[in-house]
Amino acid sequence: MSSALASLLELPSAEAFDRWLAEPGEWVEEPNERRGGMSGVQRMRTSDGRLLYRKQQIDHCYRDWQHPLGEPTVLREQRALEAFAALGVGVPQVMFCATRRRQGRWQALLVTAALDGFDSLEAIYARGEPLAWSESLRQRIFQQLGNLLARLHQARWQHGCLYPKHIFLRIGAGEQVELALLDLEKSRRRFSVRGAARHDVRQLRRHSSWGEQEWSALNYGYLEVSGHGIEE
Known part of the structure; x- marks a missing residue:
């Protein structure tokens, strides 16, 4: 781990939020108003070149039966990132996540490490x-993508925004395949495996232009892990 990053990670909690917020960055997703609040993402580099992404939010909350008064969405995303990683699903590493109340408003930060060498399937197909x-x-x-999705759905996790722009691929030496998922802000547990699977697969069908070969390989990979093909 770089010394610059290590120094940030070792900050006491009372200082950490302001120090992470003070790090210079450039907008890759300009702040926009959603969910009654504001959210944006900046790209930032540590002094020794480590690339990170910082999601900054003010009053950007969701509500459900567990959080009827609202909870910052970065906390739901942090839980999903940690749960996906525990299932062996590739996701960005969480470097920092915290929320605080200031003058009656929620402030929230989520800092994740960049997926070095990965690019989205959307960009790869566009090129x-x-x-x-x-x-x-x-x-x-696509077989590995099927494996990945089956592990997710068997644990009743739903990505919730499964578009090709959120599926990232890296092809290494010897054509070694690695896959990862991004944008877990809407990810959540469902009451059933079928509910999680049907939502994600239908969404992916609508937003991809893959052919029969891709979907056949994906289905085979899904079958290997789940014992049944993808359900729609």
Whole structure:
């Protein structure tokens, strides 16, 4: 771990929020008003070059039966990131997450490490890179995606915003495939495996333009883990 990052992680809680907030950054998602509050994302680098992303929010809350008065969405996202990682699903590492009340308003920060070498399937397909993939590589990518989604759904977790722009891929030496998921702000546990699976798969169908080969490989990978194919 870099010394600059280590010094931030070792800050006492009373200082940490302000120090993380004071780190310079550049907007990659300009602050916008949603959920009765404001949310935006900045890219930031530590002094020794480590790339991080900082989500900053004010009164950006969700409400459910457990939190009828509202809870900052970064806390739900933090729980999802930690739960997905425990299931073996690739996600960004949480470096810092905290909320506080100031002058009657919620302030929230979530800092995550960049997924070095990864890019979204949306961007990869837009550049036409899959045209150069071998059939075996294409099979492995979507089979592993099926494995990943099945692990998620078998634990009754729903991503909630499963678009190709939130599925990230890295192809390493020897065509080693690694996958990860981003944007877990809407992720939550469902009462049933079927409910989680149907929501995500239907969403992915609507927002992707994959062909029969991709979906067949995805279904096979899903079957390997869950014992049944994808449900819609």
